[in-house]
Amino acid sequence: MSAPRVSLRPTMLSDLDFVVSVEQDSANAPFITLWERTQHEGAIRFPDSRHFIVEDEAAAAIGFVILQGCRNPHRSVELKRIVLAPKGQGLGRACVRQLKKLAFTQLGAHRFWLDVKALNTRAQHLYQSEGFVEEGRLRESVRLSGAVDGYDSLIVMAMLDREYQARVALGQEPA
Template identity: 75%
Template sequence: MPAPFVRLRPTMLTDLDFVISVEQDAANRPFITPWERTQHEGAVRFPDFRHFIVEAGPEYASNGFVILQGCRNPHGSVELKRIVLQNKGQGLGRACVRLLAQMAFRDLGAHRFWLDVKSKNTRAQALYRSEGFVEEGRLRDSVKTDDGYDSLIVMSMLEHEYEALCAARANPQ
């Protein structure tokens, strides 16, 4: 499959109705813990966050959103807080993860890029593993869901791992 046309643009407050609608979509709710509008407003305004609209396709239509947190972390630990897309199975998630890893390591000077993912979200876990993330541990039954509790899997990639991955992609054998 050819790489999709994907770009990230900073979220504006006028985008928040779209953000909330994507987050509330029945296809996305089981895999995230939705935020209140004021939390998104804070993430748009606060410099420690980067909140982006994912635009995709030849017309760059809005397709979802992503949030980075810890952008000013003195320890160089940037978190992929959220990635929520409307269209799945088209390579958009992979394209976003690659753009965000590049942003974390090259633009924000991260030493560590990390995330947590619900244990039931096996599709996302497979994507993160294939993009170089390593499982660090589990926070057992740490989030309440509609049908009980779910565990969070903490995954990360270190700067030297990212550099090795980029070098391997540049020089396939």
């Protein structure tokens, strides 16, 4: 079976109902900090951000991603958000690979980084397997919402351009 393919297209204001619904879905909400619709509008309009709809091979919307720091003078691009509706189909991996390529080849990133909630072990394993390195933890920095009261830590992970290029040379990144 071949790896799934995903594509990214710029988010339009008309996509925001979908964006908000997939973000608030009970399968996704525990792992992200929910944004107001106006925050998404800002990310679409702000030149330092890139807001994309993720589509499957049939061009159906399956999620969204947000990059920030796209004009950062230090060339440090943040994967602010990745939210996909289908789980366990390899779509997250396909999306992360496209985002790495975009960050390093089109945006000229020196560093591509993210933070992930400690309770999101599935995402942590994905990022590690895709070459991201844990840089540190922000202990109990986000409040849990819902039925559970307490805090979760954020794990900061990153990849440098030379690490990405080494993965490309080893054939670990798709062409």
